[in-house]
Amino acid sequence: MKTFLRWPSALWLFVALITVFAACKDKTPDPAPVPVVTTIASIDPATAPVGSTIAINGTNFNTSPGSNTVSIGGITATIVSASATRLVVTVPTGAQTGAIAVTTGGQTVQSTTPFTVAPSPIKPTATLQGTLFVNRTLSKDTVYILRGYVYVAADYTMTIPAGTVIKGGGPELDPLGKSAAGTLIVERRGKLIANGTASAPIIFTSNKAAGQRKPGDWGGVVLIGKSPTNRPGTTTYFGGVRGTAETYNEPEDNSGSLQYVRIEYAGTGQPLVADSKLAGLTLIGVGRGTVISNVQVTQCSADAFAFYGGTVDAKYLVANRTTRNEWTTNWGYIGRVQFGVGLRDATVADPTGSNGIESQNYDPGENADGSPLVKLSGLPQTAPVFANMSTFAFSTAPTAISAASPGLGYYQSGVYLRRNTGFSLYNSLVYGYPEGVRLEGTTTGLAASLANGAIDLRGNVFANTLTSAAGSGTITSGAANTFLTTPAFANQFVGTADVSTLALNGANFNTTAPNFVPQSGSTLLAGAVTNTKLTSGFFVATAYRGAFGTDNWTTGWTNFNPQNTDYDR
Template sequence: MKFIQKWQSTLLLLLGLTVAFTACKNDTEPEAVLSITSVNPTTAPIGSTITITGTQFNSTPASNTVTFGGNAIANVVTASPTQLVVTVPSNAQNGPITVMTGAGRSAISTQTFTLGARPVVQVQGEITTNTTWTRNNVYLLRGFVYVTNGAVLTIESGTLIKGGEPSTDPAGQQRGGTLIIEKGGRIEARGTAAQPIVFTSNRPAGQRGYGDWGGVVLVGRAPHNRPAATTLEGGIRGTMGTDAIANDNSGTLQYVRIEFAGIALTNANNSEINGLTLYAVGSGTTIDHVQVSYSGDDAYEWFGGTVNAKYLVAHRTFDDDWDTDWGYTGRVQFAVSLRDPAIADQSFSNGFESDNFNPGEPATAANAGLPLTAPIFANVSNFAFSGAPSTAFAAPASGAYQSAMHLRRNTAISIYNSVFVGYPEGLRLDGTATLANATAGTLDLRGITLANVGIANSTTSIPVRGAGGITDAQAQEFFNATARNNQVIPSASLATLLLNANNFSLTNPNFLPQTGSPLLQGAVTGGKLADSFFTATTYRGAFGTENWTQGWTNWDPQNTNYN
C-alpha cells in the first residue's frame, strides 16, 4: 500500500510539472516575415522583366506593390508566395527594390538595382518601310510582327530582340511574339562572331522555357509543290502562291541565335511555329551561322524553296532538328544537333524528318509537274543518347525518341558524310514511293555512320528498318550496299569513334573528334557533292579540326542575363 501511495504521489508530481512547463511555453509561433532574398538580374532596362525571390509574397499579383528606387511602381506579371516576376517601370530609378503586400507589410532588397543603359522598344503590327534596329536598344516583339512587301528590316550586329509571351499580344489573340518576313520583304540580320544577333525569351534568367515566344519566319516566292491557296501553319497570314522564283531573296541571317521559340498556338495539328521556319525561301537568301536552342517544336523546317545554308546548330530541340517538306530542294552543309535525352515530343522526335507532303503517296508522274522534296545535306552530326538509347519518357517530355532519319512520303532527300549517335533507330525508310526514289538514286545516303543506335536488350529494335510497305530487309539492302560506304557501329564499340570527352555536355560541348578518330577520314566524294556549293572534306560529320561554333554560340542561354 505504501508503494502504491508513493507511486501516485510521483505521478501527481510529474503531472504538475508538465502543466507548469506547458503554461510557460509560448503557444504562438513567430509569424513568417515578408522578405526579399534575391533579385535577378540586378541590372535591366525599362520594360524588361526581372525575378524577385523571397518569402510571404501575396499569390495575387495585384496585391503586391513593387517599387524601384523610390516611387516607381512596377507591373507584377506573376506571383507566388516565394517569387514575383515584374516589369521594370518607365520611371524606375537606381536603388533598392521594395515589396509591400496587401497585409501592410513591406520588405526592402539588400541588393541594389541598376537601370540598364538600353531602353526597350516595343514592336507590334506591321513594318511597312525600311527600318533599322540598333544594338543600343532592346526590341520586344508583341504578337505577330510582319515585315511587308517592299520593306527591309536591317538589324545591327549585337542587337538583342526578345519575344513576348502570348499575354503580351496587343490583338488579344494570345499569339507569342513572332517576326514574320512576308513575300517581297527582307531581313538583313548580319551579326558577327564577336557580336551575334540574339532572339530570345522575354523572361528572366532561370525562368525561360520551350516555346516562350513564336520564332522567326521567312516567307518567299521560290518553287514548292503545294496548291497556291495552301495556308501557312500556325495562323500566319498569307498563302504559298505560285511565284516560282528560284533565286528569290528574303535577305540575310548570319551569326544569329534564336532561343526558346517554337510555340504551339493551339492543340490542333499544324498550329506550331518552329525556331526558324522557311516557306518557299529562294536561293538568293543567305543563311549561315545560325543557332536554334530550346525550340518548342522543330529547330528548322523548310517548306519548299531553294534556299541554301551552312553552319547550323540545333540545341536541345523538343521535336525534330531538320524537317524538310513541300518540295524543298536546297543544299545544307555543316550542321550539328545536340539533344537533351530527357526531352522529346509526342509526335516522336527525329534528327531528320523528311516528307514530300502528307500523304505524298503514291508517287504521281513527275510529282504532278511540281518539285519533289530533294534537298542535299552534307556533314551533319546528330548526338542524342551517350548511353543506351531509350523510348521511355516522363514529363517534361511529351513523347519519345524514334529515328536519326525518318524518310517518308515520297521524299528524295540525299544525306552524305554524316554521323548519328544515340537513337533508338538509325534509319526508318517509310513508304513504297520513298523506296522507289531510293532505288532510282534520287534519294541517296552515302558515307553515313550510325553509332549506338537501337534499344538495349530489345528483340525488335534494329538500326535500319522499313515501314509503310517497305520490309526491314529492303531497307537494309539499300543502306548496307557496299558502294554506299555506310557503317553501323555497335553500342559496345562507341568508344572506338574517339569522340571528344565533352561531346555530350549540354552546357559546354566540344564536338571535335580526338586525334586518330576514324571520323576524320572516310568521306565520300563526287556525285551530287560535286556541286560548287559544297566544301570538299575528308571527314564525316560536321567537324574536322576546326570548331566553327566557337565564339558566337551560347550553350547555356537559360542562365544568361540578357539586358
C-alpha cells in the same frame, strides 16, 4: 754643363709620370646602363563597363599597338592606340575585375590597384508589333520586344545590326488580344538583313527574366520567299501565318541574310491554328539568293530548322536541345545544307516522335496509289542534299520507342524519310537514336526513289543505335537494311560496345558547354566519300565525316546555356 742641361728635362718627365699615375689611380669605372623598365602608373577610369575604352598610363610602352599585349582579368583587350606613356584599350567581353597586365619588350607588369568591371547600363526597350510598312533599321543599344505576329511587309526591309537583342513576347502581350505569342514574319518580297558577327551575334530570345525561360516562350522567325514549293497555290500557311502558298517559281529569290544569329526558347503552339507550331527558324519558299550561315536554335519546343519548299542553302547550323526534329524538309525543298550539329537532351522529346532529320513530300492521302503527281511550280518532290551533319541523342545505349517511358520521351530516328521524299545525306554522323534510318512509304513511291537515286545515303556513320535501319508502310525493315548496307554506299555501323573507336571529344555530350571536335586518331577524321551531288560550288570537300574536323566552328558566337544570360545590358 751637359749634366746640368739634362736635369730640367728629367724633372718634367718625372712630374708627367706622377700625374698620369695619379689620374689612372683616381679614375672610377663608368656606371652600368640603367635598364628600361615598363611601369603602370594609373588607369583612367578605374571602373568601366565592357565595351568602353580606358587609358593605361605608365612608362616605356611600345608605340606600335600590335607590339603590346594588354589583358584585363585574364582576357586580352583590343588596343585602340599606343604611345610610350599611354595605351588606350577596349574593355573586352568576359573581362573580370582584377589587375591589368601589360606585356611589352619581353616584360610583363601588372597594375598595383585593380580595375573594376562595372555593370553595363540597362538598355531601353522598344516594341515591335503589327505590320511594318517601312524600311526599319534597329539599334544594338535598344532591346526590342515582339508583341503578337510582327510582319515585315512586301517590298520593305528590316535591318538588324550585330549585337542586337530581340525578345519574343508571350501570348499575354498580343496587342490584338488573340493570345498569339511574339513572332517575326518576313513576307514574300520583304527582306531581313540580320548580320551579326562571331563576337557580337544577333539574339532572338525569350522575354522572360533570366532563370525563368523555357522552350516555347514565343513563336520564332519566319521567312517567306518566291522560290517554288510543290503546294497548290491556295494552300494556307501553317502556324497562323497569314497568306497562301501561291505559285511562284523564282529559285534565285532573295529574302535577305541571317549570319551569326541565335534563336532561343521559341516554338510555342499558336492558338490561331490548332496543333500548329512554328520552328525556331521557318523558311517557306525561300530562294538561294538568301544567305543562311552560322545560326543556332536553342531549346525550341518544335523543330529547330524547317525548310518548306524553296532552294535556299545553309551552312553552320546548330540545333541545341530541340524538343521535336532538328532539321525538317517538306513542300518540295531542293536546297543544300552542310555543316550542322544537333545535341539533344535525352530526357526531353516530343510524343509525336523526335528525330534528327525528317524529310517528307506530300500529305497523307496524296499519291496514295503511287500514280504520278502533277508538277506544282515545277517541283514534284522534296529532294535536298545534306552533308557533314552530326546529330547526337543518347550518350549511352538509347531507349526504345515506347509510351511506357514518358520520362525519356519518344525518340525515334536519326534520319526519318517518308511520304515519297527524295533525300541525300553524305559524310554524316548519326549517334544514339533507337533507329539510325527509318524508310516509310510505298513500294511504288518511296521504293522508286531508293532505286533511282533520289534517296542517296553514302559515307555516313550510324553509331550507338538499337537498329541501323527500319522500314514502315510497305517498305520492310529487311529492304531498308539491304539498301543502307549496300557496299558501294560505304556507310559504317558502330555498335554501342565499339563507340570508343570514334574517339569523340570528352565534352561532346556536355549540354551546357559541348565540344564536338573529335580527338586525334578518331575514325571520323577520314573516310569521306565523293559524289556528283557534292560537286557544286556550294559544298566544301572534306576528308572527315560528321560536322567537325579539327576546327571548332561553334566557338565564340554560340551559347549552349543561355538561361541566366543577362540580355538587358
